[in-house]
Amino acid sequence: MDEYVEQHSSPSSELTRWIREETATRCPAWADIGSSKSQGGFLAMLVSLQRPASILEIGTFAGHGAVSMAERLPQGGRLVTVDNSAADPVALDIAQRAFAHSTVAGRISLEIADAGEYLKSTTESYDLIFVDADKPNYLNYLDVICDRQLMKPSGVMIFDNTLWGGRVLEPDLPESEDFESEPDPEAWVRLMQDDWARHVRAFNNEVLTRPGFEVVLAPIADGMTLIRVQRD
Ligand SMILES: C[S@@+](CC[C@H](N)C(=O)[O-])C[C@H]1O[C@@H](n2cnc3c(N)ncnc32)[C@H](O)[C@@H]1O
Numbered sequence: 001m002d003e004y005v006e007q008h009s010s011p012s013s014e015l016t017r018w019i020r021e022e023t024a025t026r027c028p029a030w031a032d033i034g035s036s037k038s039q040g041g042f043l044a045m046l047v048s049l050q051r052p053a054s055i056l057e058i059g060t061f062a063g064h065g066a067v068s069m070a071e072r073l074p075q076g077g078r079l080v081t082v083d084n085s086a087a088d089p090v091a092l093d094i095a096q097r098a099f100a101h102s103t104v105a106g107r108i109s110l111e112i113a114d115a116g117e118y119l120k121s122t123t124e125s126y127d128l129i130f131v132d133a134d135k136p137n138y139l140n141y142l143d144v145i146c147d148r149q150l151m152k153p154s155g156v157m158i159f160d161n162t163l164w165g166g167r168v169l170e171p172d173l174p175e176s177e178d179f180e181s182e183p184d185p186e187a188w189v190r191l192m193q194d195d196w197a198r199h200v201r202a203f204n205n206e207v208l209t210r211p212g213f214e215v216v217l218a219p220i221a222d223g224m225t226l227i228r229v230q231r232d
Pocket residue numbers: 033034035057058059060061062063064065066082083084085086087088091113114115116132133134
């Protein structure tokens with residue numbers, strides 16, 4: 001299905017294609033965590049429709065999402081993208097090369113920082129916030145964004161991977177376990193995936209209880225939740 005979706009969507013820009021190819025070649029072990037071609041197309045379309053002056057992305061990786069959005073920013077628009085380099089420093093090198101390309105040069109600022117620290121310290125507010133890092137902290141990030149009014153009144157938030165490979169549907173997710181100290185690598189990954197599924201599911205349930213939130217969980221890629229705050 002993914003292939004059909006990609007084949008029946010408009011081609012992506014040369015620069016985003018370059019990022020996908022560089023990522024597959026230079027950091028193959030991590031390539032899957034970057035946004036896909038169809039996600040990039042969706043983000044680009046959203047920016048074209050919303051015409052945000054300011055975008056914040058949490059989780060840069062190789063810059064695919066950042067470039068997809070920055071290429072469509074209106075004149076004078078700016079994008080800040082934050083990454084703590086936890087995944088792969090090679091990916092950030094690809095991102096920095098892409099950000100220097102003439103089609104986006106001067107529009108993107110890369111902040112090497114912890115997402116939570118950045119959200120607590122930034123004094124700006126944004127029209128579009130794309131959160132795509134550190135799923136167990138999604139609710140914490142949401143709270144800081146709301147408490148510090150980091151999203152402009154007409155803004156939109158997007159949280160990625162909110163289907164978490166379908167694990168959010170699993171009825172028998174075990175209760176919280178300490179996966180960090182698990183010595184077996186395979187068991188560690190399974191326990192970590194379960195743990196993150198619990199966090200993502202808690203996030204999906206919680207956003208529906210927030211007053212004024214309009215929520216759409218779009219089944220694009222691994223699930224992208226769009227949130228707008230209704231004001232009357
Ligand atoms: C899923 S990837 C981001 C993909 C990117 N948004 C895209 O569209 O291709 C997640 C990134 O978040 C970074 N990351 C993980 N935890 C973080 C944290 N606490 N603060 C900042 N960045 C973090 C990782 O280094 C990784 O590069």
